[in-house]
Amino acid sequence: MSSVTMRPRGRPAHTPGTTVLTYTPNGKHIITAGSNSAIRIYTVGDEGEPRTIDEGVEAHFGITATDNCFIIGAEDGTVWRYDLESGKMDKLLVRCALPVRDLAISSDGQWIAVASDELTVKVVNVDDMTNVKYLREQTKGSKHISFDPSGRFIAVSCTDGVLYIYSIASDEPELVRKIDGxxxxxxxxDEATSRVVWHPDGTAFATAQASREVAIFSTSDWSPQKSFSSVHNGDITALGWSPNGALLATAAADGKILLWETSTQNILKRYDFANVINLSWHPSINLLCFTTSDGELYIYENFVSTEYQPILEKRLESFSVRSGPLGETSGNARKQIPSRFKPGGADRPRRGGSPDSLDDILGSMDDDDNFVEDDDGAGYAEEINGFGKRTNGHLDDPESRDRKRLASYWEPTVHESFQPGSTPWKGNRRYLCLNLTGVVWTVDQESHNTVTVEFYDSEMHRNFHFTDPYRYDKACLNENGALFTSSSPPDDGPAMIYYRPHETWTTRGDWRTQLPPGETVKAIALSESYIVVLTSVNYVRIYTLYGTPFRVYRQKSPAITCAAWRDYVMTVGNGPVGHNGFASLTYSIENVKRDEICQNEDIVAITEGEQLKNVFFSDNGDPCIYDSEGVLLILQHWRTPGQARWVPLLDTKLLDRLSKGRKEETYWPVAVAQNKFHCIILKGGETHPYFPRPLLSEFDFKIPVSTKPSKTNEDDDSETVRNDAARFEEGFVRETLFYSLFQDLISTTNATRNQRAELARREVEIDKILLQMIAVECREGEDRGMKALELVGMLQDRSGKMIEAAVKIAQRYNRSILEDKIRNLGERRLMGMEEEDDELA
Structure with a gap:
């Protein structure tokens, strides 16, 4: 074993967020998963690229492994078993209605325990998923779960701070102890941990306290006995015993990893590593792996320095919870001998009996023999025990090190799917939908949910409330009805779709339907004509309002979200990956009724690294998006294929209210309607609205244009002139945009007389703004005449009235040269119009 300790490099494994890891029991592989869909398999001793599996779901929170397979639990509530050799999904073991938070596997590899946000913990047989044991005493969701080394006990760490100890020795689990505190x-x-970490001999376990101490509990009476004194300056995020129980490693939010000696509770060494959230000792060699919230994996070879390696090389050491040591010959202590102290690295089956039974005698002989061989250092230990023996031969070979290359790679960053208008859980409630029609929220009642729908106009629609056994997690609301979907109903049922109209002339107007098994809902949309459902297999399912399947097709890019308005459906997905590693967002818009594609896989214009916060149609039917930069954009010319472009309507970072010292606020988008941006103001670092229901605010549009023309004089009113110029320029760009949007609308529909009159009125408004801009230029001086003449040329009026108004403005400010040029421009325009009329005739 090399005596040189080098600081490891962080290996970019996953996108930032929760990153979990595990070893295979034989210590050959390290497996990591994280917030993206990729799974990495590292080979211990190989510094090359890991094997990558991209078949997984996203947002992995739990992981465990055997020598032949590994099991991963995800935010979507699924627990999948993968074959280690092929990397293929082998079997769906469990499906929960709520996110899976942690996994644990029994020592014999036969049972997998699943902690989730559900109240019930499931313990499933790995080979027969129908063989399930249920732990039902919890009153809150579970954050962590762990088996004791014998596989007899399970510790469940709940989010309410209560620890439950179960015995699963019998077919019906038994609650042994409920420990509060x-x-x-x-x-x-939360990144802080409440995990129970069992000592390898099974006689004690450690937990992290709010006081940043590590408390030790005895399994004889489940009472606290000792503690490792608080030294960390931040919440403890991970802890783990060495394979022989003689050392303890703890990581915390203060950026430190501490190495403790178990027998004395003294700190042997401190290491500086920030954002560590999970750590794990190698089962047989001097190596510690840990992951960070940045998505990085560290493989720390020779983690225990030379002076403390004799402690790590001891045989299994029982932890003394009282003044006297626990008997080393106890059943738990003797049965849980690490594989590195056994010939061949495999645990020999043991018989129960007295401490001096034949198995124990043979075991002690094997341990002593191996201990001597390891100290001998003659090099033949590896031939005897293969991977089971502690050896660093693959690390010490200089030629082998020369052959290894430090490789770097990047992982594509993709956008997570989301439901427009919804918020995450906070406490036991969340908003499913929040728009200008009303609000839909749900409350977790443990055995079921309750859903409330409230309308802003209570005279038009009556509020309603119902019990929700399906646990709907997405909703849409408009003037016609309310749409609900449940991605993962209780009891592993299929995804459910439920539509409830506000008014009906029949006895029953609502309806339900189910998706095929294994297909879940990513996002939904509701228009005046259709219901749209995006699913986990990238299907876009379109239904009529009363449940008739109208169209099904597969989206080209992985689905993110959708929106709908009248006959139009807009879908958004992850597109090609750019040079920066970020997947570009693409959108498609189709007219469902006419079966016409308006835009096909075009790019969503958001800045590199930013997130899409909301997607919706304005009240006039134009697609809008709001991004994490606080910019609201609208899609222009979207009805013409290949002509669409995103135009910023408002940059909330430039709002006047922020320049007045209100810096700690952001805006949660709700709608674009009545030529206003409707939103909820979030203060104090909040990211989502919460209860009680917040008030809606509205802001005028303000397209970000150049706001300060160059100074030309120092007159007293120069500042006023510059402000007027900036205001008129922004108004001209904005009104021209809305004129264009309205023109596109009436050109593709059967325009009414009022709509045509409205278009003419908008044209006049643009000309009025141009006249005001001409007046500003005339006020600035004669040297601004060229820009004033340019503005005259932009007038849309064909009757000549606006040209005459421009002439009068020039006369008012005594700009005689400009006046002559405007008259000449008017005459040329009139002549051109006459020639055009002659050609048409």
Whole structure:
């Protein structure tokens, strides 16, 4: 074993977020998963690229492994088993209605325990998924779960700070002890840990306390006995015993990893590594792996320095929870001998019996023999025990090190799917939909949910409330009805779609339908004509309002979200990956009724690295988006294929209210209607609205254009002139945009007389703004005449009235040269119109 300790490099494994890891029991492989869909398989001792599996779902929170397979639990509530050799999905073991938070596997590899946001913990037989044991005593969701080394006990760490110890020795699990105060109260997404970490001999376990101490509990009476004193300056995020139990490693939010000696509770060494959220000891060699919230994996070879390696090389050491040591010959202590102390690296089946039974005698002989061989250092230990023996031969070979290359790689960053207008859980409630029609929210009642729908116009529609056994997690609301979907109903049922109209002339107007097994809902949309459902297999399913399947097709790019208005459907997905590693967002718009594609896989214009926060149609039917930069954009010319472009309507970072010292606020988008941006103001670093229901605010559009023309004089009114110029320029760009949008609308529909009159009125308004801009230029001086003449040329009026108005403005400010040029321009325009009329005749 090399005596040189080098600081490891961080290996970019996943996108930032929760990153989990595990070893295979034989120590050959390290498997990591994270917030993206990729799964990495590293070979211990190989510094090359890991094997990557891209078949997984996204947002992995739990992971465990055997020598032949590994099992991963995800935010979508699924627990999949993968074949280690092929990397293929082997079997769906469990489907939960709520996100899976942690996994644990029994020592014999036969049972997998699943902790999730559900109240019930499932313990599933790996070979027969129909063989399930249920742990039902919890009153809140579970954050962590762990088996004791014997596989007899399970510790469940709940989010309310209560620890449950179950015995699963019999077919019906038995609650052994409920311990309040052993762990801290945490939210499921908190990086701090409340995990129970069992000592390898099974006689004690460790937990992290809110006081940043590590408490030790005895399994004889489940009571606290000792503690590792608080030294960390931040919440403890991970902890783990060495394979022989003689050392303990702890990581915390203060950017430190501490190495403790178990027998003395003294700190042996401190390491500086930031954002560590998971760590794990190698089962047989001096190596510690840990992951960070940045998505990186560290493989720390020779983690325990030379002076402390004799402690790591001891045989299994029982932890002394009281003044006297626990008997080393106890059943738990003797049965849980690490594989590195056994010939061949495999655990020999043991018989129960007295401490001096034949198995124990043979075991002690094997341990002593191996211990001597390891100290001998003659090099033949590896021939005897293969991978089971502690060896660093593959690390010490200089020629082997020369052959290894430090490789770097990037992982494509993709956008997560989301439901427009919804918020995540906070406490036991969340908003499913929030728009100008009303609000839909749900409350978790443990055994079921309750859904409330409230309308802003209570005279037109009556509020309603119902019990929700399906646990709907997405909703849409408009003037016609309410749409609900449940991605993963209880009892592993199929995804459910439910539509409820506000008014009906029949006895029953609402309806339900189900998706095929294994297909879940990513996003939904509701228009005046259709219901749109985006699913996990990238299907776009379109139904009529009363449940008739109208169209089904597969989206070209992985689905993110959708929106609908009248006969139009807009879908958004992850597109090609750019040079920066970010997947570009693409959108498609189709007219469902006419079966016409308006835009096909065009690019959504958001800045590199930013996120899409909302997608919706304006009240006039134009697609809009709002991004994490706080910019609201609208899609111009979207009805003409290949002509669409995104135009910024408002940059909330440039709002006047922020320049007045209100810097700690952001805006949660709701709608674009009545020529206003409707939103909810979030203060104090909040990212989503919460209860009680917040008030809606509205802001005028303000397209970000150049706001300060160059100074030309120092007159007292120069500042006023510059402000007027900026205001008129922005108004001209904005009104021209809305004129264009309205023109596109009436050109593709049967325009009414009022609509045609409205278009003419908008044209006149643009000309009025141009006249005001001409007046500003005339006020600036004669040297601004060229720009004033340019503005005259932009007038749309064909009757000549606006040209005459421009002449009068020039006369008012005594701009005689400009006046002559405007008259000449008017005459040329009139002559051109006459020639055009002659050609038409």
């Amino acid at each position: 052993a762990i801290r109260r945490l939210e499921p997404e």
